[in-house]
Amino acid sequence: MTLTRALGNANSGLAAASFRAEIAANNVANANTPGYVKRTVDVTESRLGGQSSGVTVAGVTRTNNPALTAERRQAEASAGRADIISQAFSELNRTLGEPDDTTGLFNSYQRFETALRELTVTPESPALQNALYGTTADVVSEFNSLYNKGQQMRIDADASIENAVTTVNTALKDIADLNQKIISLPDQSTEQAALLDERQLLVDQVSQFVPVKQLPAGDGAISLLTNEGVFLLSGQAREIEFTRTPFIGPGATYDNGAGVLSGLRVGDQDITPGSNGTFAVQSGLMAGYFAVRDEVAFDFLQQVDSLAADLVARFSDDSLDPTKAAGAAGIFTDNGGPVDPTNIDGIAQRMTLNAAVDPAQGGLVSRFRDGVGATTEGPAGDATIPANLLEAFNDRQPVPAGTGLTGTLSISEAVAGVTSLIGEERVRSDAVLSSARARAEILSDAEIAETAVDTDQELQSLLLIEQAYTANARVIQTINDMFNRLLEI
Incomplete structure (x- = not known):
């Protein structure tokens, strides 16, 4: 090998070591950059005229595993x-509430039942009539809120799809x-x-x-x-x-x-x-x-509407209140009227208190005792109508299909059943999420272990690169000394 060729070999080694150092330093600098994967330098032997002629940088390879x-x-x-x-x-689940929560639909039902039961014992009490009015208003408000929540969830999901x-x-x-x-x-x-x-x-x-x-x-x-x-x-x-x-x-x-x-x-x-x-x-x-748009929130609204329709229908039974016009709505209404079986969708949003018992609409709370169609006050101690309403509340009737329940249930049992269904779906969805996340994390960690930058390894590589650089530089220095010696001869 001539000195010129030896010098060329050393120069190519020096250039390769310099490029490898650049890539290693870049790896370390980008170790925490999202999406960055480790690079390695591909170096191949260079040959000229059938003889080795140093090294050539073939390119940079990204470490990946497709x-x-x-x-x-x-x-x-x-x-x-x-x-x-x-x-x-x-x-x-949070919005609907659990049976033992102090808020939510089931709690509203419980307070309504309690107020109704107390009025059957003391029907002449204006305070208890007002208390029953407050709980019925709360039930209506709860249904309105539940419907608005489910509907807003559908609207938000639709907007999220667009984004x-x-x-x-x-x-x-x-x-x-x-x-x-x-x-x-x-x-x-x-x-x-x-x-x-x-x-x-x-x-x-x-x-x-x-x-x-x-x-x-x-x-x-x-x-x-x-x-x-x-x-x-x-x-x-x-x-x-x-x-x-x-x-x-x-x-x-x-x-x-x-x-x-x-x-x-x-x-x-x-x-x-x-x-x-x-x-x-x-x-x-x-x-x-x-x-969420087409299944979760949609099914929830179907359940809420079915419960609302059941409540309106139960308390619109003509046998409960002889003062009410036949076929008219009872204390709960679908926008002022009775339930239309062909138009259940949205009834939870349309539900209102009968104007006859709602002071905000010019009604009288005494009509909880006397009947929604009463034109004069009835006997103060007559608890017939409140007792009928209480019986309707606790009467076990076939549950509407939209609730997802089967059999015959009371009003409280129906809402508790729907609450349980939502709770079960929450638990099931949480379990699916936990499993899916665990798998995703395992695969992400495996990919990171294979493709991410290992700074310790890169620093070790830099030490080896330094040694190669020093060795090639030493070769160049030695050849330079030899050239100088030849010139002196």
């Missing part, structure tokens, strides 16, 4: 859907732009590695809302399609279509496109979560929002 990343994304999407549903059931669609569509366009930039850069360059990190973060973002599969599309570009097989990105981004419904009326549904609510479409493909479509998205935050 299979593990795909699993982690799917697990996080499942956890995201479970989290949305769990939060919804927890919120509804999610905007986020996903923006991310898809950004990924398409990054694909073009990545294609234009040399393979395994530092610039390309940085763009690959940025793209991975965007794919993660999309997958949180709509789980996707990532496919290579040549020259470093990728395509994305949903787990169910609809392409969201293939060369160009395909827009997800959704139209928000600002006001969601009683009983509004999507109904596979036949209802008033909007679903999700990509071109002519229906990907609406919860629909009967072949390509319906099954997981991710988007699926969670749709589950």
